Amino acid sequence: MERKSCWSLNLCLIIFLIMGLVGYIHFKKELVSTLTNEVEFSEAEVREKDMDIKNYGLAVEHTQKEFDDVDKEVKELQDEVGKLNSAKEEKDKEVKACTDSKAALSTDIAAVEKEKSEIEGEKTKWVEEINGLKQKIENQSPVCAFVNITSEVLQKEPTMKDLCAQNAVEVKV
Known part of the structure; x- marks a missing residue:
């Protein structure tokens, strides 16, 4: 009986050992499953990050293109402003020349007005003298x-x- 009891003890130990091994395998499978899920989740995150990086790269390229376009427009506008400034300078020179010419003409007009007033003064004297002479002729x-x-x-x-x-x-x- 001793053999039978040993045998059943051995059998219980083997069953217990098998149950432990099955539990251990089940635990390891759960651990592998959890790790697989984490790896898949990490891979999904990596794919998402790669897509985000690609999207950011595209956004950077688009933004860089817009910056280049804006720089090009700024250069064109600066060129146009330069042309307009040179045209403005020419017009300013013309305005200054006209102003100087106007001042000279004003001086000439003042001189002519003065001469005209002097002539009118002399004319008035002559008219008075003529009228006086006519008066003398009439009053003989x-x-x-x-x-x-x-x-x-x-x-x-x-x-x-x-x-x-x-x-x-x-x-x-």
Whole structure:
């Protein structure tokens, strides 16, 4: 009986050992399954990170292209501003020349206006003198009524005609 009890003890030990091994294998399978899931999750994360990196790379390329386009536009605008500045400088020079010309013309106009006012002043004097002379002619001296101006008197005294023009008789010889 001792053999039988040993045998059953051995059998129990073997069953217990087998159960332990099955439990151990099951534990290891669970561990492998968990590790496999973690590896797959990590690979998915790596693939996702690779896609993110590719997307960021594409975004960087797109942004760089936009920067290049903006730089190109800035250069074009700077060239255009340079052209406009040179045109502005030319126009400023023309404006300055016109302003200088205007100042010179203003000086000339002032001189002409002054000359005109002087001429008008002289004209006024002449008109006054002419009017005075006309007045003198119209207002002849009462002596002229008694003077008989003949051609002989005119030859001796030519101013008599001016003094008493209405009484002068032109005698044809």
